[in-house]
Amino acid sequence: MWTLASMEPVDAGFLSVLPPLVALVLAFITKEVITSILSGVFVGTIIYTVMKRLPIYNAISIVISLLVEKMSEEMEMVIFITLLGGLIIIMKNSGGARAYGIWAIQRVKTRIGTEFSAMFMSFIFFVDDYFNCLTTSTVLKPLARSNAVSMEKLAFIIHAIANNICLLVPFSSWAAAIASNIKDAGISGGLSVFIRCIPYNFYPVLIIFFVFLLIVFNVDYGSMRHYEELCKLRNGNRIHRIDSIITPRSEDEKEGSVWDLIVPILLLIGFTFLFMLCTGGYFTNPKLSILEAFMEGDAVLSLSMATLSTLLCCVLLLVPRKQMTFNGFVESVKEGAQYMAPTIIILAVAWTMSGVTNELLGTGEYLGMLITKFKIPVALLPTVFFLLVAVTAFALGNAWCCFGIFIPIASKICMITAPNSLIPTLAAVMGGAVFGDQASLLSETTILLVSTMECTTQSHFKTQLPYLLTVFVVSLVSYVVCGFTQNNLLASWVVGLAMMLIGMVAMYFVYPHLKTSQKDMYYDNEDETKKGLRDDQAIDDDFLKSLMYNDSLI
Structure with a gap:
């Protein structure tokens, strides 16, 4: 049985970058992440066995x-x-999400209100990006149809918030994964390091600020403008308002309450904070302050205990009120475990890749040597990693894989060349990973979102890409400023926010003068467009009615 402790690392030189490179190229070609990363892992173990002069078949046993x-x-x-998967499905099946959707539909009557509702609801579901995309898109899709917001615009808002809010909240699944990767890189206090990275996470904050400005100024550009104009044209031909068809599913079936959604989230936050204090020694060491104990807490263990405690409370919240039967509760937890299985598999192969590259082949040390040899300015480390990780995440379509691969590499390089750049560089890794994940056609959140939004992957990709690239460039400038001002946060944020605000104000004044075609991109002439609009109206009405009476859609 092979173990990392029993295997001495080798100095593989340039071959040490081959495993992630193979994974990157195969992901581009095959559009399949897990197999691509596993192939890279096998390449890495083959390199190791050859350099250690071991029988080649040992590569398979080393991987296992x-x-x-x-x-x-x-x-x-x-x-x-x-x-967490079980809790997500519990909140979904309890009817809380549906109740919130109906509540919002009855009260929100404008486009800007719909867009802000999507933004606000995405903030609420910060615990996990999958849950966020699935629930928010399903709940708010009828509201968007009612108020003439295109599916592409709604998908962009949800996607932008769902992925990025997870990097700004220490109570999310992303925070736990990143804290775990930081710990694996040999840095103590994974969650405290994650929290220290938040002020340097320029891309997640700027994309959220960009969405806010986009809604306030009511401007769109690129393909998004065309889809928005088309949606307004379609909406003008509709007869029914969605609020006229909202009725309970049946007289003898109870509706879920909005509290069935809010209470579990509040419990999860509260329990996480409590268990972070427990694992940080707050209740056993009176000399520790709350902040010190929180920083020293075990993030993953605390989140696990908090999620389990929340599930137990949900039993008491839902079963006595007959919102769910006990058997239904258990089945929902099982469904949630299956729901998270792909995520666990991706994490497993990413962890294995990290072990091969950083603990067997010395990829981090080799890249650190290159940076020293070619005299790449230390000030550019965050910028270089932001670009490198963004490209890799775009190719792999998964941010978590990049966390597992690049956090150990970035940590070792910074500890060798520039310890003071560790926090900004780790933040740049996170920002680049979330950009690539959001922009990629291979991303699971992209696929999940478009499947529930009833828009195509291509339309979502081409409408959101100009927006993402805009924020990407601004974030890149912020990292350059950060590096050359010796991690001056004030200067970095002033430059980034000013660029964003000036650009949006300029767009606001240019917007009325931009020409847009009223021709439907799906139809070749005016008669076909009118027929398409009538068909769309019939489809919309049937869909909305089925949504209100079909549990499987919620």
Whole structure:
């Protein structure tokens, strides 16, 4: 049985970058992430066995041994993700999300109100991006149809908030994964490091600020403008308002309450904070302050205990009120575990890749040597990693894989060349990963979102890409400023926010003078367009009615 402790690392030189490079190229070609990363892992173990002069068949046993060892080390993380999946499905099946959707539809009557509702609801579901995309898109889709907001615009808003809010809240599944990767990189206090990275997370904050400005100024450009104009044209031909068809599913069936959604989220936050204090020693060491104990807490263990405690409270909240039967509750938890299975598999292969590149082949040390050899300015480290990770995440379509691969590499390089740049560089890794994940056609959140939004992957990709690139460039400038001002946060934020605000104000004044075609992009002439609008109206009405009476859609 091979273990990392029994395997001495080798100095693979330029070959040490081959495994992630193989994974990157295969992801581009095959558009399949798990197999691509596993292929890179096998390439890495083959390099290791050849350089150690071991029989080549040992590469297979090393892969299996590494996978088992990494899964054993990260079992707390696996348990947390499994429990979180159960909680997500519980909140979905209890009717709380549907209740919030109906509440919003009855009260929100404008486009700007719809867009802000999407933004606000995405903030509420910060615990996980999958849950955020699935629930928010399903709940708010009828509201968007009612108020002439295109599916592409709604998808962009949800996607922009769902992915990025997870990097700004220490109570999310992303925070736990990143804290775990930071710990694996040999840095103590994973969650405290994550929290220290938040002020340097320019891209997540700027994309949220960009969405806010986009809604306030009511301007769109690129393909999004065309889809928005088309949606307004379609909406003008509709007869029925969605609020006229909102009725309970049946007289003897109770509707879920908005509190069935809010209470579990509040419980999760409260329990997480409590258990962070417990694991940080606050109740056993009176000399520790609350902040010190929170920083020293075990993030993954605390989140696991908090999620389990929230699930137990949900039993008491839902079963006595007959919102769910006990058997239904158990089945929902099982469904949630299955729902999170792809995430666990991706994490497992990413952890294995991290073990191969950083603990067997010395990829981090090699890249650190290159940076020193070619005299890449230390000030450019965050910028370089932001670009590198963004390209990799775009190719792989998964931010979590990039966390597992690049956080250990960035940590080792910074500790060798520039310890003071560690926090900004780790933040740049996070920002680049979330950009690539959001922009990629291969991203699971992209696929999940478009499947519930009834828009195509291509339309979502081409409408959101100009917006994402705008924020990407501004974030890149902020990292350059940050590096050359010795991590001056004030200067970095002033430059980034000023660029964003000036650009949006300029767009606001230019917007009325931009020409747009009223021709439907799906039809070739005016008669076909009118027929398409009539068909769209019939489809919309049938869909809205089915949404109100069909549980499977909610």
